[in-house]
Amino acid sequence: MTTPGEEMHALVERLYPLCRSITGDGVRATLDIVGEYVPLRVHEVPTGTQVLDWTVPQEWNIRDAYIADGSGRRVVDFAASSLHVLGYSVPVSARMPLAQLREHLHTLPEHPSWVPYRTSYYKPEWGFCLSQETLDAMPDGEYEVCVDSTLADGHLTYAEHVVPGQVADEVIVSCHVCHPSLANDNLAGIAVAVFLARALAERTPYYTYRFLFAPGTIGAITWLARNAERVERVAHGLVLACAGDPGRLTYKQSRRGDAEIDRVLAHVLTASGRPHHITEFTPYGYDERQFCSPGFDLGVGSLSRTPYAGYPEYHTSADNPDFVSPEAMADTLAVCREAFAVLDRNRRYVNLSPYGEPQLGRRGLYDSLGGRSDAKQAQMAMLWVLSLSDGEHTLLDVAERSGLPFDTVAAAADALRDAELIKA
Amino acid sequence: MTTPGEEMHALVERLYPLCRSITGDGVRATLDIVGEYVPLRVHEVPTGTQVLDWTVPQEWNIRDAYIADGSGRRVVDFAASSLHVLGYSVPVSARMPLAQLREHLHTLPEHPSWVPYRTSYYKPEWGFCLSQETLDAMPDGEYEVCVDSTLADGHLTYAEHVVPGQVADEVIVSCHVCHPSLANDNLAGIAVAVFLARALAERTPYYTYRFLFAPGTIGAITWLARNAERVERVAHGLVLACAGDPGRLTYKQSRRGDAEIDRVLAHVLTASGRPHHITEFTPYGYDERQFCSPGFDLGVGSLSRTPYAGYPEYHTSADNPDFVSPEAMADTLAVCREAFAVLDRNRRYVNLSPYGEPQLGRRGLYDSLGGRSDAKQAQMAMLWVLSLSDGEHTLLDVAERSGLPFDTVAAAADALRDAELIKA
Amino acid sequence: MTTPGEEMHALVERLYPLCRSITGDGVRATLDIVGEYVPLRVHEVPTGTQVLDWTVPQEWNIRDAYIADGSGRRVVDFAASSLHVLGYSVPVSARMPLAQLREHLHTLPEHPSWVPYRTSYYKPEWGFCLSQETLDAMPDGEYEVCVDSTLADGHLTYAEHVVPGQVADEVIVSCHVCHPSLANDNLAGIAVAVFLARALAERTPYYTYRFLFAPGTIGAITWLARNAERVERVAHGLVLACAGDPGRLTYKQSRRGDAEIDRVLAHVLTASGRPHHITEFTPYGYDERQFCSPGFDLGVGSLSRTPYAGYPEYHTSADNPDFVSPEAMADTLAVCREAFAVLDRNRRYVNLSPYGEPQLGRRGLYDSLGGRSDAKQAQMAMLWVLSLSDGEHTLLDVAERSGLPFDTVAAAADALRDAELIKA
Incomplete structure (x- = not known):
């Protein structure tokens, strides 16, 4: 289960x-x-x-993206995590030294093992996100970068x-x-x-x-x-x-x-x-x-x-x-x-018998409660609903002002509505 | 005296x-x-x-009510306290064993010497209220019960x-x-x-x-x-x-x-x-x-x-x-x-001279206060009443906002009204 | 300087x-x-x-005022301080014993070296204000008093x-x-x-x-x-x-x-x-x-x-x-x-693009902020101004609700107004 x-x-x-x-x-x-x-x-x-x-x-789709070192080994690979590529990155396929590549790399120095999430929706950019540890381990030299993405009408x-x-x-x-x-x-x-x-x-x-x-x-x-x-x-x-x-x-x-x-x-x-x-x-x-x-x-x-x-x-x-x-x-x-x-x-009700309290007893609303362990609370809830059903107050108002549970108040409102003492 | x-x-x-x-x-x-x-x-x-x-x-009246033991001794007697009978008790005249009688008895176990007050206005019942001590002293056996009451149009x-x-x-x-x-x-x-x-x-x-x-x-x-x-x-x-x-x-x-x-x-x-x-x-x-x-x-x-x-x-x-x-x-x-x-x-007054302060001195409202020990408070009360007499504020508002005693404020209002500077 | x-x-x-x-x-x-x-x-x-x-x-003017002792020495002299004469003092030129003069003298016993400031604009009086020390040093005897003032239409x-x-x-x-x-x-x-x-x-x-x-x-x-x-x-x-x-x-x-x-x-x-x-x-x-x-x-x-x-x-x-x-x-x-x-x-503005957020980026309102150290606050201020520019809230409301400095909020409003996104 x-x-x-x-x-x-x-x-x-x-x-x-x-x-x-x-x-x-x-x-x-x-x-x-x-x-x-x-x-x-x-x-x-x-x-x-x-x-x-x-x-x-334009719609953005991406199939592959990586940074490969001189030996062709992918040191950053989109296949490992979708975070590695800058969101909405424009396509790129190039070789460049690390110094130049760095301008397109995003890391989190304060959390060296974590990869950040970055996007550039409305300004054409390409870039990679990687951990600081990965970056630190990248020796100087030439790298191949590839973002195989498309930005096209869609x-x-x-x-x-x-x-x-x-x-x-x-x-x-x-x-x-x-x-x-x-x-x-x-x-x-x-x-x-x-x-x-x-x-x-x-x-x-x-x-x-x-x-x-x-x-x-x-x-x-x-x-x-x-x-x-x-x-x-x-x-x-x-x-x-x-x-x-x-x-x-x-x-x-x-x-x-x-x-x-x-x-x-x-x-x-x-x-x-x-x-x-x-x-x-x-x-x-x-x-x-x-x-x-x-x-x-x-x-x-x-x-x-x-x-x-x-x-x-x-x-x-x-x-x-x-x-x-x-x-x-x-x-x-x-x-x-x-x-x-x-x-x-949650409703606003109107008391249909608003002059004095209606006689709940003859409607069975006291009797029917007599045997229940929460009778006192249920009775108080009815009095509160009757008192505040003036078209201004909601049942949530009643619950908050009375301190009674909302469920008790709503059940009281149901009983009073069934007895035609209130209407929504 | x-x-x-x-x-x-x-x-x-x-x-x-x-x-x-x-x-x-x-x-x-x-x-x-x-x-x-x-x-x-x-x-x-x-x-x-x-x-x-x-x-x-219906109108309820009662003349007598008691529980008598086998010897005819009244162990509970309405004559001793009006609390002993259940309010609006229907008449009863019967003999019954204590076990059966108990269903009609009300006590306060947590206060064994006290008699509770109970009623049954809208459901026909009969009953007695007594102390727990009295009940505890009642041996098993037959008791005579009498409530000589009437419930009739009246x-x-x-x-x-x-x-x-x-x-x-x-x-x-x-x-x-x-x-x-x-x-x-x-x-x-x-x-x-x-x-x-x-x-x-x-x-x-x-x-x-x-x-x-x-x-x-x-x-x-x-x-x-x-x-x-x-x-x-x-x-x-x-x-x-x-x-x-x-x-x-x-x-x-x-x-x-x-x-x-x-x-x-x-x-x-x-x-x-x-x-x-x-x-x-x-x-x-x-x-x-x-x-x-x-x-x-x-x-x-x-x-x-x-x-x-x-x-x-x-x-x-x-x-x-x-x-x-x-x-x-x-x-x-x-x-x-x-x-x-x-x-x-407590009244709402309207300042009849609401543009700037009226000159109280030439109306004798400063002079007349000069010799009184509470002159300062009386003078402040007049300024407060004038300030807040815009038809919105009551004298109680003035008292609360100024921190002055209500009596002082009301006396100031009387003086200003007599000087025709405010009207109710 | x-x-x-x-x-x-x-x-x-x-x-x-x-x-x-x-x-x-x-x-x-x-x-x-x-x-x-x-x-x-x-x-x-x-x-x-x-x-x-x-x-x-009436207009009050004063040229001189003094109390001189029996030797003609001025013990209180208006020339030393304008406080020495009761404001609006009527003119007087008389000789009288100290006991009689005392009724016209005002001192501050609790600050014996200070001279009080007193006036009587609307009740004709003459009087002098002096230090308690000066008064204590005045021997009994006759004094000459002079207030050379005028009260006249003016x-x-x-x-x-x-x-x-x-x-x-x-x-x-x-x-x-x-x-x-x-x-x-x-x-x-x-x-x-x-x-x-x-x-x-x-x-x-x-x-x-x-x-x-x-x-x-x-x-x-x-x-x-x-x-x-x-x-x-x-x-x-x-x-x-x-x-x-x-x-x-x-x-x-x-x-x-x-x-x-x-x-x-x-x-x-x-x-x-x-x-x-x-x-x-x-x-x-x-x-x-x-x-x-x-x-x-x-x-x-x-x-x-x-x-x-x-x-x-x-x-x-x-x-x-x-x-x-x-x-x-x-x-x-x-x-x-x-x-x-x-x-x-402080103004009430109306957002002219109130349905959803307007795209600030294409208006240069993000770009122009990118290089500034307070860019984040300036951007938040624009969002707050846009959110509350409903004709009800002032820029002060915006500042207080956002917790941003008023100047930042007002600058954001200026930028938004220049971009025709809000109007006063």
Whole structure:
């Protein structure tokens, strides 16, 4: 028996070797694998398409890349790790002395055994990333360099998976699929999204949940540009990233700061007793930058464990599958499920008998509770729901003001709704 | 010479033996005694009358009740304490073994010498309340049980006392009169209300003060149902309960949380230096539940010493006249008087000379202060009242923002009003 | 080379000997000297003119005043200090024994070597202020007293200096010129105002800055009465007083408490790391009392070092030029300049590309930053400005929410405005 955590970790390991970028076959191969878990609708958007203030760039593909020494031995080889080549590197095939080659080499002197992750999407460059130790071991002399890549008109690829709900209002869950062999950033986020989608589909949720697997920045911008009408139906959203490292959970608020998703995540993280951080919105990070840009200003927050750039392994070869654990991903998944369970039941009700307390006893709402060990709490929850059901307060407000568990409050609301004492 | 505290305590002792319930002659006898102190208008509402979501129940009266052992000796006797019979107990006359009788007996094992207070208003039951010690001393065997009660169509009884004010806007002061031999809950509340009414009548107050002596829940609901138009004139209100125990004062806010009565009580309790608690509204407690139900949402708070269920003697025979003291009741009364003195003088004024400071000197407002030891404070109070008299701020706002005593602020406002520099 | 601090101190020393009051030639002589530094428009308002609730009083001038002992020796002499005579003292020429004279003498027993400052503007009195030591040394016997003053119809004098800005909206900077030989209160304030005006004129500011040199209370009231239309253009203001003592800076908020000037001063004082106090508005103090009266309710705060009456030297001969330092005045001046630099650049912008992030790279806004050491901060500032430029947030909001320096934020806004990505 494998646990969901182990299954997520296995997915991370499958996706890890692929060379993803903001376009290209690495993204397609990734979506093929994700599509084995949940059905995807894949979109291909041609190079040159105007998307908001941006233009879809040329597609980048790479077959091989290496640095070979005088003896022909590959001292740096793309086949060993997709990180070794500068992302979006232009093709090159040349011989040059080490001194000249050095201008195209990226290392991390402070972590001499690690390979950095570098890109140059919008400025034509070629380059290699390697460990400082490898570089130090390279004698002076001539080297052969080869990047067998193509930059040509093609497409930008992204995919959607939808869990239909009872209403057309949508919750968007977004994760970036453009990083190559980096596990926490963002294969763990992809894995949690996939298993979250499967969990939500177990019963029809209230909201329609739309999962977006797209390259960072340009992918979210492309989706927003092509879904102007749908955006108006996005009631809430969550960007998933860095979902598997050993650190505590971090929720970054939407730009609004008091959106319902912000309140739900704060409530769930606090009520669960998990150590966590809540941070205010900043216009830097992942695709919440686009969803929360002032023209959209959506209620979209971001859930991660240690946030981007907050751990030394960030954007290095040390962010490998060993860095993420089944337990951490399972914990991130559990919080997502708890949060969406609250979000899905959170309503504003109106008390239909608002003058004085309605007589609960004759409706069996006291009797039916009498035998239960949590009767007192259930009764208090009904009084609180009745008191605050004025069209202004949500059930989450009731839970927070009363100090009662959200589930107890929601169950009380269900009982009162069934007794026609409140209506949504 | 008796103090008001001693007079209130004497009233508690007179009322203590009566068997009150939500209806019946015990309530009437109670109101007869209260009527000796302040004139009452007594209302009788027939059984079956619809009142909001409720129906006035049958009237309950009881003449005798006991458990007698095989020798005919009464081991539990209603004549000794009105607590011994389950409130609203249906009549019974039977013989049964102790094992069967036990299902109808209520004790407090954790306080073996105390008798609990129990009721069953809306589910037909019979039963006795007794001390654990008494129960432990009852040998097995046959017992005779008798509850000589009647449950029949009749009336619900409540009373009003009004202190007419300068304006028709009302302050409602409510206390429940449905608890049998329990001193703090709520004979002390009744006593404080009575002496508060007498104190308010010493000079015509600004508001009209309406005192309501009614059974808990159903009494308040009945009053609200029969006074739909008057409710619109209820500007403020206070529910008095548990007014005589040795604990510190507790003010429970109205549902609004920022109603004027909430601010006044917080100000008076703080300014007086008394140790106290301020608690947020909860939809449980006394009749503030009804006045603050969302359809009414009145500015009605609740003043008590130790709140309901917050002391071990609550709803037991230990809540007897020894548990309440003249000093505690006098202190509760004093806070009510201080609070209503503030409430009665609290106004929003408009500065009639709002451009720059008016020249107070030529109006004698500086000179007249020159010889007084509090001249500086009085002068500052005038400047503060002028500054904040913009139609938005009340004198209580002025007192809180300036840190000056409310009385000083109100006196300054009187002087400025007399000089025609401000108007209400 | 003299520093601005030394120049301000030199101005204080020049102004110190003059006998200023709320009217009279001392004010005119003061304005003559100020006029050597910045051009002034001097206003003369006749005695009897109605100004708001007040009337311009008679003009007071004084040529000589003394107390001479039996030998004709002057034991108290106005020529030694303008403080020796009660402000607005009516003329007197008489001989009287010490016992009778004492009723007209003012001393400070707790500081026996200091001379107090006393006035009687609106009640006709004569009197002398002297040190307790001087009084103690005066033997019983006859004394000659002389106050050679005149109280007669004349004028109230005040002056304005304007630094024209790009817009007609005004910032008013006000300081009182009615105190005689007192250095901190308010010659230091006058000196800071003068050098602030000169600094602002170095380049055309955004706002038009109006400096008001007027007697306290009646001067501000007179200006307000005569400038009803201009008041509507007063966007912000600052009253300067007690600007040179060794204490930490104190900013007293406007009556509004959240006016832009309040936020700017709090930001600048905090961001600069200076120890400081922020105090809430009170309707006592200097001419903020008039500007913030509820009919005007202008966004005018007050900047001082130790506030009025907060230091023992206040209103005594110990508030002399030794009490104020070039360094303290230079520090006050610096804060004013920093604050007005923020105020002048603080704008609400609207993002013209609010849907997703605009592509900064193709506009050269990334490239141009690449080589700068503060590139990261400049880039973050652009993202923050874009994010919050929704017409609601000012650049100060951006600085405070982002934690970035205001200058960095304002520079980012300039770059974005030049790229036509935002507009004011």
